[in-house]
Amino acid sequence: MERQRRFEGPSDLHLHSTHSDGTEPPAQVMAAAHRHGLRTAALTDHDTTSGWAEAAEAATSLGMTFLPGMELSARHRWRSVHLLAYLVDPDDAGLRAMTDRIRSSRLDRARIMADRIAQDYDIAWDDIAAQTTDGATVGRPHIADALVARGIVADRTEAFAGILHPANDYYVALYAPDPVTAVELVVGAGGVPIVAHPAGRALLPDGVTASMLAAGLKGFELRHRENLPEPTAQLAALARSHDLIVTGSSDYHGLGKPNVPGENTTDDDMVARIIAAGRGSSPVFP
Numbered sequence: 001m002e003r004q005r006r007f008e009g010p011s012d013l014h015l016h017s018t019h020s021d022g023t024e025p026p027a028q029v030m031a032a033a034h035r036h037g038l039r040t041a042a043l044t045d046h047d048t049t050s051g052w053a054e055a056a057e058a059a060t061s062l063g064m065t066f067l068p069g070m071e072l073s074a075r076h077r078w079r080s081v082h083l084l085a086y087l088v089d090p091d092d093a094g095l096r097a098m099t100d101r102i103r104s105s106r107l108d109r110a111r112i113m114a115d116r117i118a119q120d121y122d123i124a125w126d127d128i129a130a131q132t133t134d135g136a137t138v139g140r141p142h143i144a145d146a147l148v149a150r151g152i153v154a155d156r157t158e159a160f161a162g163i164l165h166p167a168n169d170y171y172v173a174l175y176a177p178d179p180v181t182a183v184e185l186v187v188g189a190g191g192v193p194i195v196a197h198p199a200g201r202a203l204l205p206d207g208v209t210a211s212m213l214a215a216g217l218k219g220f221e222l223r224h225r226e227n228l229p230e231p232t233a234q235l236a237a238l239a240r241s242h243d244l245i246v247t248g249s250s251d252y253h254g255l256g257k258p259n260v261p262g263e264n265t266t267d268d269d270m271v272a273r274i275i276a277a278g279r280g281s282s283p284v285f286p
Contacts, residue, residue, distance in 0.1 A: 007065050007275065007283065010265040011040035014071070014084060014196065014221065014249030016256075017055070018133045020045035021141035023254030025133075026055035032252065034062040036261040040271060040283075042069035042086065046137045047099045047106070049090040056284040066284040067274070071196060073102050073174060074182035076208055078166075081179045081195065084221060084247075087278025088191030095189040098177060103137050105175035110138045116170045117143070117163060123150050140164050141256055156256055179204065180211045187216035190280025194247055197224040199231035213242060218277060223248025223264040245270050 016022035017029045024032065026043055033041040041064060043055040052068050059066035067086060072095075074081040088095060114125050123146060131145040132138055144159035153159045163170055177185070179195075186193040195212075198204070198220050204212075220235050221227075223246075239246050248264035251257065275283055 019051035026051040027058035030058040042067040089280030092189035199227035219245030
């Protein structure tokens with residue numbers, strides 16, 4: 001039981017840092033989690049594991065358990081699907097090749113969107129680059145932050161509702177694997193795949209979900225502020241029938257979102273199941 005020694009809750013398994021689209025470095029994210037009473041936390045930056053070492057050191061210095069994670073981008077037709085990937089091997093060749101490709105696509109996409117927006121607004125690529133840190137996974141939130149800094153919009157919410165909305169001509173689609181391939185990559189890297197905030201306006205088609213389960217999907221993040229009651233109930237029933245893992249998380253982004261660490265948490269028995277199933281990396285205990 002070495003992998004579960006000294007593990008305790010409450011646990012928040014979905015937090016972001018400046019290594020993707022959060023506004024705080026990993027150590028500050030862990031400090032925020034600790035201030036809100038958490039005792040186990042996962043850093044799940046988009047398509048990168050680069051913040052793990054800093055987050056693990058900060059968490060354990062505060063007496064917390066650190067659970068290594070990542071939020072892997074996927075896409076089904078027009079719909080973005082986010083897959084929380086816990087305890088993966090960060091050096092797995094297949095997963096690393098995919099995340100490298102996605103991050104490259106994010107950068108290309110951001111540059112194209114910046115060029116399009118610059119035709120109508122007083123903004124340049126340097127404004128966007130100023131909102132990122134070295135090695136960060138560049139995304140639309142950084143463009144949003146640049147728009148805020150230039151006084152073009154009031155906040156990220158306004159940016160995403162308008163200029164950065166997928167229906168707008170400025171928008172460029174991101175390359176991402178299909179959800180089944182994403183699950184296979186996480187499983188192949190020894191990780192535990194959980195669909196993030198899966199119960200929004202529309203569920204994935206039953207056939208896609210069934211294929212993801214056959215590929216090794218382990219569960220759903222059902223306690224999340226973006227989930228809606230009816231689809232959440234449907235996925236909860238599916239989780240019960242398949243004995244899946246159910247998680248709850250804040251999806252904390254610092255000042256990038258109103259979400260607060262610990263506003264939703266994951267039950268201890270579910271965290272224990274994640275730890276028991278993961279084999280690509282290990283929790284870091286205080």
